Amino acid sequence: MKRRFLGLLLGLVTAAGLGTAPAAVAAPEAGLWSGTWATAVQQPTFGVVQNWSEAGFAEQSVRQVVRVASGGVAARVRLSNEFGDQPLRLTGATVARSAEGAAVKPGSVRPLTFRHARSAEIPAGGELRSDPLPLLVAPLEELTVTLYFREPTGPVTSHVNAIATSYRASGDHRSDTSAAAFTETSVSWYLLSGVEVLAPGKGAVVTFGDSITEGALSTVDGDNRYPDELAERLGGKRPVLNSGIGGNRVLTDSACLGERATARFERDVLDQPGVRSVIIMEGINDIGMSSFPPDDCLGATPWVTAADLIAGHRNLIKQARAEGIRVIGGTLTPFKGAFYFSAEREAVRDEVNHWIRTSGEYDAVVDFDRALADPADPDTMLAAYDSGDRLHPNDAGYHAMAAAVDLTQL
Incomplete structure (x- = not known):
């Protein structure tokens, strides 16, 4: 493989120097393309x-x-x-x-x-x-x-x-x-x-989730989302792809907030070239938006139980395993004080997190919850990591999330 890759590299550099188009660059080495x-x-x-x-x-x-x-x-x-x-x-x-x-x-x-x-x-x-x-x-x-x-x-x-x-x-x-x-x-x-590149590597990591994976309220143009920070920790040696959508839910479609996770997982994870592993952290919006008044933007807003969410996560795990992709569960982060917090919703989050940590159904776990929680009140995000809305991390919080990932588990 290395000899063929070096030959391909030489051909590409030669083609680039001559200004000619590499008409069939992907055909013999298609497996080396990665997002x-x-x-x-x-x-x-x-x-x-x-x-x-x-x-x-x-x-x-x-x-x-x-x-x-x-x-x-x-x-x-x-x-x-x-x-x-x-x-x-x-x-x-x-x-x-x-x-x-x-x-x-x-x-x-x-x-x-x-x-x-x-x-x-x-x-x-x-x-x-x-x-x-x-x-x-x-x-x-x-x-x-x-x-x-x-x-x-x-x-x-x-x-x-x-x-x-x-x-x-x-x-x-x-x-x-x-x-x-x-x-x-x-x-x-x-x-x-x-954007895809031609290079041998260890396989891409997809980060899949909602606005917290997307990087909401991080610095615009700062590349401080947690997937960006994770890519920096990996030193560019492995691709990290961001498949977060703000407001996204595991079980419910929305005109404004994207298709439900179980429906978009194939396109946003399985169809990405060169994927080796996926980190899934999603469900806080299913919990938080439960029983909100539905509208044309949000779509339906049914009450979602822990059992409902666990079934959704099991669907994602099954889809990943069917394609030989290592699947890593991320616990749901603290949201006490956020606009859609309630004690009843917090109980659902706690139950889902307990399942992620202890069920053994994921290949590995990243405990984002404990990485961001205030030790004095674990249902609350540490003030130093809070963007100000009690739900989304700031740049320091996203850095802490990336630091919580055990690179050997990827």
């Missing part, structure tokens, strides 16, 4: 933050900056039209090394092709991967992907709460190195669902 950045996609929605997903784009360029977890010798980009009801026309796209804000480093802009064409159509309900691009990607490096849409797209698949700035410009600015044209900003991602 290095990902996000969980959602249907177009006004969501929890203002965004452009419902309006879509027309004669506009959208520039998005992502930090990869691990490196490789080639890269490809994945675009999703999962929630589109018609094919979506992409006029063109580029990838570049990021500079400041919407600017990119001069000389680094590279056009992406799709089946050897600059333009492409993303099928309704489907996704599209770019052709492999010979590009030496460093661990923990920032890359900028720019998409240009000449024709109106209609509503687009997105990830609402990216905790990262995206940029929009009128006209075709996919090859600009300057940020000057990109005068509009958003904190959502659009159509971009993954």
Whole structure:
């Protein structure tokens, strides 16, 4: 394997030096492709933050900056039209090394092709991967992907709460190195669902959950989500993919907060390339939103028992095991004082956490609850880790969550 990989590396570097396209780079070594950045996609929605997903784009360029977890010798980009009801026309796209804000480093802009064409159509309900691009990607490096849409797209698949700035410009600015044209900003991602690299490795780790996995209320553009911090602990040696969605629930769909975990697990975990293990931490929203007044955004809000949630977790474990993926359970973090806390809901959280810790049904456990709890009141998040809403950690709290992961269990 190493000899074949070195031969492939030499071929890629040679191709890059000659300026030719690596037409069949993935075919002989497809198993070496791994996700290095990902996000969980959602249907177009006004969501929890203002965004452009419902309006879509027309004669506009959208520039998005992502930090990869691990490196490789080639890269490809994945675009999703999962929630589109018609094919979506992409006029063109580029990838570049990021500079400041919407600017990119001069000389680094590279056009992406799709089946050897600059333009492409993303099928309704489907996704599209770019052709492999010979590009030496460093661990923990920032890359900028720019998409240009000449024709109106209609509503687009997105990830609402990216905790990262995206940029929009009128006209075709996919090859600009300057940020000057990109005068509009958003904190959502659009159509971009993954970046993959070609490299041998130990397999990707997917972090699967709700807003706490997503990194809500961490510093925008700071890359301080717990999956980011975990990638740093791993030193870029293993990819860490973030499949968190704010407000997501294990058992209930929502127009604003994503499909239920048991339904989206296949797409957001099992279909990611090169996955070896998954950390699941989800259920606090099922508990907290129990018996809320339902609406068009939240969807149904049934009372959820510990037994209901445990059954949902067992479904996720079964799905992972069927694909040979190591499955790690994360305990639900403290929420006393949060807007949807009650003693009755706390009892459900305690019962679910007891099952995660003691049942032996997960291959391993990360005790996020105890990592963040105030020793003087274990139902409460330690003030030093609290973002201020008594539910979501701050940057220090996300760092503590990543520190709680036993790397040998991955």
